[in-house]
Amino acid sequence: MNPEKIPDIIIGRLPVYLRALQRLSEKGILNTSSQELGELIGISAAQIRKDISQFGEFGKQGTGYSIPFLIERLRDILKVDRVWEVVIVGMGDMGHALARYNGFANRGFNVSMVFDNDPQKIGQKVGGFEILNAGLLSEKIKQNKIKVAMLTVPAPAAQEVADQLVKAGVKAVLNYAPISLNVPNGVWVQYIDPVTHLQRMTYYLD
């Protein structure tokens, strides 16, 4: 299995499969089919079978997929069979929301530090975290070998902070600022922009 060969578009669907499988598992369900999974997440059964078959032979004709087994494989493939320590930079509303978000547990991520550059905010507590001085960002990231960051600073500051993160060793940035970031090869950026999701839906409305 050569990761370079799997199209990114397929990689993008694997976390959605994993999330759905984990939900079924929480309900005590042990087996599923591409049909059932497809109905849950709105992707065709054929697409799901094709995507999953990229990584080996999982399903059995007639009996479908073993949920615990498929979860284990997907966690392994997506490298979330471990826990990635994550920093949040920017303690505005979005940073607060993420610091208190309870959807990270058991999914491969743990928020370990939160930063802001506002003297009024530094030292305050949010969701069990003390807000650290953004001036310490590089030092703390290097010390703790952090690879993953969530960027929730205002748009005008985002590129500069991203440069700092990358220089300190961060390889994956989840960007909430509504601007495109320039990063070198080998660094990954994903964007969270509610408007793109809304526009995708209005296409279908009258």
Added chain:
Amino acid sequence: MNPEKIPDIIIGRLPVYLRALQRLSEKGILNTSSQELGELIGISAAQIRKDISQFGEFGKQGTGYSIPFLIERLRDILKVDRVWEVVIVGMGDMGHALARYNGFANRGFNVSMVFDNDPQKIGQKVGGFEILNAGLLSEKIKQNKIKVAMLTVPAPAAQEVADQLVKAGVKAVLNYAPISLNVPNGVWVQYIDPVTHLQRMTYYLD
């Protein structure tokens, strides 16, 4: 052009193209190529050409795309050449962040009302909005013919609130709660889940 025939995966990329084009436009740039656009957003030039050609002949060999023209067409296709009034339900951290988010302007959406069911919160002000009693949700949505909602309530409440929204006439729900929603045909749901984005990146990390 029959909307039913364009795969949803292509529709999902159009808002990303539109966002990039609007950024170029804000810088005063009038023309671009699929090459340039592709580098900006990390999608291949061939894919961009193919996607855009689904909607007609836009680019010219050698001169590329007229940015104002392509923006106008994409806004038209995505139905964001108008303004959709949006409600936010759930005034926790995420609801606050969205109520104050300045990325909606000029992109087809206007937050018009925000709701919560917590008596402590009802009547308070957030980003210029007075938090309304969630008990008024159906009434207000019907009165104002709202079609689009952002759902930022806790997971255990999400399905029930979604049912109310749908019953009152909402056709598009952007769901921030980490659960899958069941909605009838003709209603669209999109999910914002930071973990799926993070997992898509950790796949590529060592």
